[in-house]
Amino acid sequence: MKRLTHLPTLKIDTSKKISVYYRSKTHTGWYGDTIATLLYADGIRVFGRSLKYHRPRGLYSLDGECSNTMMAVDGRPNVRAETTMAADGMHIAAQNVQGTSEKPVESTPEKDWMGFMDHLSWAMPAGFYYRIFHKPEKLWPIAVSRIRKAAGVGVLTSGYTVKGRYDEIYPATDVCVVGGGPAGMEAALSAADKGLRVILMESRPWLGGFYDYRTSLDADGVPLYRKANAMAERIAGYPNIRVFKNAPVVGVYGNSMVTAFQRGGRDRPFEQRYIEIQTRSIVVAAGCIERPLLFENNERPGVMQMGCAHRLARTWGILPGRRAVFSIGHDLGLEAAIDLADLGMKVVHVADVREDGQDQRLLDELKKRDIPFSRGWTAIKAGGKRNIEKVTIGTVNGMRRREFSCDTLAASAGLTPVTGPLATAGAKLEYHHLTGFFLPVKLPDNVYAAGRLLGLNDPASVEASGRLNGLRAAAACGVRVDSELKAAEAETSVLPGPVRNSKMVTAPVKNQKMFICFDEDTTVKNVDQAMDRGFDVPELIKRFTAAGTGPGQGGVPGHNLPLYVAQRGDSPDVDPRPITVRPPLTPVLLATYAGRNHDMHKRTPVHESQSASDGRMDRAGVWLRARYFSDDRRSRREIENVRGNVGVLDASTLGKFRIFGNDALKALQRVYIGDMNRVREHRMTYAAMCNDDGCLIDDGVIVKQAENDYYFTTSTGRSGATIEWIRYHTRYENLDFHMVNLTDAFGVINLAGPNSRNVLQKIADVDISNEAFPFMGYREFTINDIIPVRAMRLGFVGELSYELHVPSSYMQAVWDLLEKAGKSFKIKKFGLEAQNTLRLEKCHVIIGSESEQRTTLCDLGLGFLWCKSKPEANTVGSVALRQTENQSGRLKLVGFKMKNGLERPPKDGSPIVDSRIRGYVCTARFSFTLNEPIGMALVEDSYAKPGSVFGIYENGCKGRLIRAEVVKTPFYDPTGERMKS
């Protein structure tokens, strides 16, 4: 088709060609074409088949208000061809088409063998699947599978994965303006003039709204499209206005949040991105869409909205057809007819449902061009099998009719406001008799409505309304604008207000197919059937007939359904009531909500060297840590090396803190269950924190560095919450102390095994013999004269071992020095799994493995950490510990070994049962040191004594319980000689 390339309103770049594949053919268009306009320009009229009846569907609107032009693009179903920009090399396929070809890509919506479904519509009255297929029950699965095959939209091929990058941004602003038409742009400008930050949201790829494609003149004789361009240019000059184009709003929440998504693709670094805007005030200037006219075959390809026909020509340079009939109810339709006639289309007839109220100048223009015009006439029927070939129009009372042959019918009943953003914000909407719109009667604080959605039509009124509400939004942000507000109010009061709109819904047609909802194939007859069954409010009729529940989100039936129900209802004095609108106002891809979904984790200072030497990195809380250093999931060699020689572990993830200040000791006394007065210098104290229920939440070691200055460690999982915890429990006292989270500032190396002293002595600058640096000692010294190290002798794995706290930047250096020094001893790295088994042999608990949220300090056998002489009410956990200390029926931590010579441990988490569940296995491993399986379990106190035998239920054990016996703990080195020597 030859396209109009000279128009000043075009949004395509005719110097850049774009080719897509559809039906085994290459179709070529230009940069700026949507998939729909590209195909339409190449003669495609039928874009797909409808949900139930497999009726042919074509281009109807251009903003994705119905599913007519949803297509599969590069394997992704349900892509909206109207709002998706065409890109080179796209593979496009029609949907819900049962072709004769094997390849779905080659089935054509022009020939769909399921098309006969249209003749079976009598068998599918409203709600037929609810009413028919459930008796007998056996019928239901068969019906479901049949219906699923016949009906539907796009099909997702199994194994399909979404490609592309999905992003998210969270901007904050003072004023958020929804809608980039003339009112929205004016609102943005007037708020930005006050120095406020403004975000302007527009769902189309350009600003301009109802102005951007129109050449008619405003009061000053300026063409509207030029006015739109000038305003957009002004906006671009404001550094404090951020514009998001191609970004439909999803919802407005409270009066301070607007969510939206932005379409990317083509030349943007994202496919779609989620936008969440924090704002202080909101102006909704979302404008209007068209209200469909209901007549027989009102969705036949070739029937389109008046704006769709007009914009096809003006924005994309495509004449919708050769001969057109117009059946409209708004002056915009007259304007479109005149403009399209001037651009070379034969306009056969213009029927206007309104008896009066037309702009006389437009009528004169029609007359000048000899275009026949009739008042009070409407389209009655569209004829033609796949594309319309003829149209019957008639008087709205049904008395007279005429038929015209044509290939295009521009039809709409009028306009309807886009009130979704207001409705989701919580505005109350009521039927307005003059405009026939649902208009806001009560707006939430800081939310304002402006422009055409208020029923305004005159360009000057629309712009002034934008300015006025931009000022109101600025005032809501605390800007003084009293005099300007007064002036703006005075300005709007003398301009034309809301105008009367056509209220016509259905042509005078009975018992024929008039579609009130295209997506769900809901006809007016279906609505009648629902009302005959007693449904009387649109909300219920919507659910029974499915009208408005499709992908278009009520864009087509949203206004017509309540109007029709009110018109047909028994009590004519009841005003139409709007259907509840919910987010998403425009459907969003789930991939967009998933976002980048990148794995956010922390790496220890020696991460690279760990993973480079075969470390299998696993997620541990927020960290990545080395779990194994070989394929052996039991880490036998790592374990045996620690027990018999020397191993080295990266424990940098430990929480590390400094607390100091006049009240530091007081704060520690509050949160630690032990007596912090006893914490000394040069010596580590093992200490625990409980919550107010006496349950263990953290354990670690603490050392005094000076008066009211302490260094302490927490478990890995608690490091993020420790400062919050201590501050929370001292929040009323206004204590004088400071805390520094040193977790990332220091790395930790755990050097463990009988040879660890020999290795460390080689690089330490001081004597570290057992006398100079005994068990539980704390020393600060240097390595290689320069690297400062905080060293602790601890015994988590049950051997002679040193914990070296090293500044992060020196970690790799110290690690390398240790490995070098240990080479002659055959030092070996060990991972988390080895550590887990090693500490299990010593029965050292890991919070979260051996404890859960009900487990108190005493349940774990750690009651010795609790200082009973401290004031109970002032120590977090003390009161509850006292109360639960001797409570019976609690789960207690025990060690167990297997009975009957079983040589493997049960799975972690397996329940312990007799007649009922008595506890569960916490951790169980095969101990290479003891050459038998061992484990720890939380069991009811009646089973907790050494010698008790219990049964363990394992997945797949078929009722044969594994027997285990409670033994004395720890399993390994009960006197602790090995740690202390």
Next chain:
Amino acid sequence: MSRTITCPVCGRRNGYEFRFGGEDKGPRPEEEGMSPEKWFEYTHLNDCKAGIRKEWWFHRDGCGVWFTIFRDTASNREVVRPPERELEAVP
């Protein structure tokens, strides 16, 4: 989150940055006269009334300060400190 919270240090911020710290129930009870019931009430029972409440919040993703705000639990909005008698009048 459409709720914002005003941190005394950082100002008005997105509600996602904060952690809820419960109703303002006053300091820990005195050692004297402590009973299991009293303790249970202090640690676990809340008023849960609809209306304006004084609550503790923590600026977790910010300055790390615990502070109190007034929130209307019916509308889930932060509100300015109401006159004392209105606070008392909450049913």
